[in-house]
Amino acid sequence: MKHRYVFLIVLLALILPATGHTQGRVTAIDALVVDLWPDYDRASVLVLLTGTLSADTKLPATVIFPVPETARLNAVARIDSSDGIMKDDILSGPVPGGFRFTTPDLRFRVEYYLPYAVNNNRRTFNFTWLADWSVNSFQLKVQQPIYASSLATEPAAVNVSKDQDGFTYHAFPVQAVPAGQSFAVDVDYTMTTAQLSAESSAPSGTGIQEPGLPSTSKTGAGINWPIVAVVAGGVIIVIIFVWQLATRRGASNRSVTQDAKAQKQSHAKFCRHCGNPMDKDDKFCRKCGQAMQGE
Template sequence: MHKTGRGYRQNGDHGRTGIACAALCIIAILMTSLAGAQGQAEMGQSIYTRHCARCHGADGRGGPMASMLSVPPRNLTDRAYMQARTEEQLFEVIKHGGSALGVSATMPGFGQQLSDEQIWDTVAFIRTLPGAASTARSQPEGAAPGDTPTGDLRIQRLSVSIWPEYDDPRVLVILRGELAPQSPLPTRIRIPLPKGAELLGAGMISPQNQLLNHPHERLEGDTSDTLVLTVPIHRFFAEWYYDPFGEREPARQFTYPFALPYAMAQLDVDILQPDAATDFRITPAPMREDIDTRGGKHHLFSYRDLQPDAVQTFEVAYVKTTDAPSITKSQAMSGDLPPGHPQVSGLSRSTKTWVAFAMVAGFAVIFAGGVLVFRNKQLAPATVPSTMPAFSASQAAIATGQGKTPETGVEADQPEKTAEMGVEADQPEKTAEMGVEAPNYCSNCGRQLQATYIFCPGCGRSLQA
């Protein structure tokens, strides 16, 4: 320790120098980290060529292996798709594979082969491809990959079925939805769940209308929970039970408020009356009603152009003296579901009536057409059309290999061609009586004729009978 004033000042100078060096080190580290997050496109190009080009192509539009894959690789020049992806999302899918964002697992992860810095370099190069520049916002802190801001997501159509005591003493809720065509994919959808609800399944609906469970999670809340569903395609579903009744009294009622944090072009709600229920009431009053082929009564609502978080509340009340549901669990588990269920292609009674009417009308038209065709055949003349050269009796005899030709007197069993027919006499060609065409030639010039000729194209002779 220096006791002189100079000595203290020297110690202070060393301290300031140390602080400055530390600050420079921190700045260098931050700049290195920032550079790593941004990536260097020049470095990423060689990595992309080595690991990505075989499937995605050197230009991002597809490589030599693209046609061999069950799921085609992403076109990295798709402007609408790429502009909706953040750098963080691209980093995650390169590092962990397609399943990280709920897309095809055909896209492998490269986290074991590439460092984070190399992956960021690859992302930087991908952004240089035509149409791949990003306009998407970076993920908010704490947001999961694939999250889409609610203002950017729109539901094209959503159907909600609320079926109390259908195959269970609780209320069954069934969602079927479709995102608007311009919605970015993959994305995450947040659906409110009643507290204590039993989630039966959630995922996507395939082009073949199959319900496929897909990655989802449940976030616990104070008064309700949230289902976070990852979807790589536009159609999705979710199903759950919940029990709003408490004590099982004959007079039962519940209130179901429904809202989503997204704009909806169309919302359809179907509330099914339990089979054994009486004095069934809904507030608001249903817009229309329908009866399915099982006899179930559906109370239907339809809404258009709903804003985010718009709440539709339904109050249901009825009297039911038994706890037995409308159908049994075994029916539901075996797939022997009554028509009207969203998973069954059954028709409602009114729709079936129209289908039956259309079928009867169709059969009537077919029957009438058959009768007309039959009558026309009965009334049609048996003579050969005038445009067809008719066989004479002598020609028919020659064609069947019998008799002599009237002009030449050649025996029919001699292998010579007749003057009129040009048919070898010992070959029993097809006859006029059989209604089958035989080769024909002009008796004047020998030119072969077609059945539709009226005049000989060789000499001009009329071929009319």
């Protein structure tokens, strides 16, 4: 019996490191690109955050990502290192001030919609970045809506240029943002019409994958093997427990059957007067004392 418990201990020793590995939190990332697309496909601000973990990060890695309370989450995905496509098969869940996700790839995408204030044709909003982990290379760009007559930022963008996709972008300098330090920008623009940019005939090709929850194109490409190992280990433990329980019951049943058989074989006859079991060599009943006739 002892070797069974030894086996369980060894199995748990193999499973627990995998479980703990998936819970390793990221304390710094290599790069984060923040794209703000106001009035793109909804009457709000689409925030696209594309992150890249350091090359020496142990995967899968867990990230606690900040999200404003007023935001509406749209997508949490990893960017597959084999084909560069976003895949929403990573584990995620809400935590105070944001959410937690675990990714098996170095790159990831987080998307959410941020509301803005409306005053006739004027739109204003604020974006603030604040995380408990540092970013070595932080870059922010604001996409000017197709139907915006003007757009201003505070602080002022260092570069305003029209890209080949037909949009004008207001870009800020790349900088490092330490943990606990915020980066904020106020955006103010005026719309000539309430039409959204995505509804226009503006050419595509922003270089950024279209927003929204992507579909996984490769079967098994996003399997989180440590989680699979934990689940499989749990199943194995349940199977072993059931097997041990069945084995003990079988042994108990066999013991009772053998004892009953031995008892039956030890009694060759019964008292004709009271029915008490008797051994074949008994001349008198041990219970009532009746002599055995014809013996």
